[in-house]
Amino acid sequence: MTVLGITFSAAVLWLFVAGIMSILEAITLGLTCIWFAGGAVGASIAAMLGAPVVIQVIVFLIISIVLLAVTRPIAKKRFNAKVERTNVEAIPGKEGIVEKEIPVYGSGQVRVGGKMWTAVSPGNKIAEGSIVIVKDVRGVTLTVEEKKSEE
Template structure:
């Protein structure tokens, strides 16, 4: 039915099949990688239809794929993350709490933040932060808040 001569001489069809396979792979993985190569295959199919040599088809396939990957992937990733809100502990970064148990140098203490008690350490590990001090959450390490005194935080700005 389809001989090697038919397939080898029909590069536009081959490129369309490659584009479809890559599109299916992208749909299954959602990795935002193969979709760009799918675009390269479409361009290669178009130039194959106008009779471009095989070397030009492959060159355009790789050039278009890499250009699409490099320039559009970051934009698409940002667009796909629209509306993503910080959840759980990430939402605590930048919030203000109060020390309920003194944070010792190179040790932990307790901070009350949004009605919950958290284990906390000082951003500057040599610092002692006394009870009832207002602190700002800098980041989270594991299950501990990393905090700086609010006064120190405003002085540094």
């Protein structure tokens, strides 16, 4: 194949595609382009073995899709395993103490992690001094439920 007066083999072009995909992966870190680089290497090998262009493209697509489907979930899980929840994301599931009674259809105040929050408990009155579990955070209001004695 000749491009701008320079003759390239299909194998070299596939390796060029693999290089471009690797560079894109290094820039984006999205765990997407690297699998296509693997497919391009496979297509390059097919080209070196004398496979026609149609077969090279099929090899590229099959290897890319298989690598993407099989290894991306594993890689994402491994790289994102140590993500620590912070701030508001970490509050649901925590315990707090009611500082100001929470009426049935109104709001009270709960202390969670040393901070005071406005809190509601749909359909339940919760007395001051009760221990509660945070179920949800909506803006600056916690939805809580009273902790049962057997928990």
